[in-house]
Amino acid sequence: MVAEAFKKAKIPCYEQLETSSGLRLAKEIPQAMGPGDWWAFYVPKRIQKTAEEVLAELPIEVTVNPDIWHFSPSGEAKRFFKTYAWYTLIALAIGFIFFIIGLFYK
Numbered sequence: 001m002v003a004e005a006f007k008k009a010k011i012p013c014y015e016q017l018e019t020s021s022g023l024r025l026a027k028e029i030p031q032a033m034g035p036g037d038w039w040a041f042y043v044p045k046r047i048q049k050t051a052e053e054v055l056a057e058l059p060i061e062v063t064v065n066p067d068i069w070h071f072s073p074s075g076e077a078k079r080f081f082k083t084y085a086w087y088t089l090i091a092l093a094i095g096f097i098f099f100i101i102g103l104f105y106k
Contacts, residue, residue, distance in 0.1 A: 001058060002041055009054045014042040 006013045017039060043051045 001060065002039070002055070005054050005058055006041070006043070006051065009050065011043060011047055011051050011054060013051075016040045016042070 003013070003015055
């Protein structure tokens with residue numbers, strides 16, 4: 001919705017998929033949005049006011065950071081998803097280590 005609105009208003013923007021884990025890939029992998037994913041839109045500082053006017057017409061909540069807008073979950077939700085991702089990764093690593101050890105010590 002935001003990308004289309006910026007396109008209609010001829011506002012150049014860079015959009016980036018972000019995740020609560022903080023992982024940013026050099027090449028985006030097409031995926032469906034899920035928990036812990038959000039889009040960040042970057043616009044030139046010189047047309048910030050015009051972009052704000054376009055966004056004001058949309059039925060969305062906009063949070064403002066210096067020079068950029070993030071359409072994202074709350075900070076608490078981001079921390080939860082980041083913690084969940086790390087615990088899951090650690091649990092998988094431990095399971096894999098035990099699996100490898102089990103192959104040699106039966």
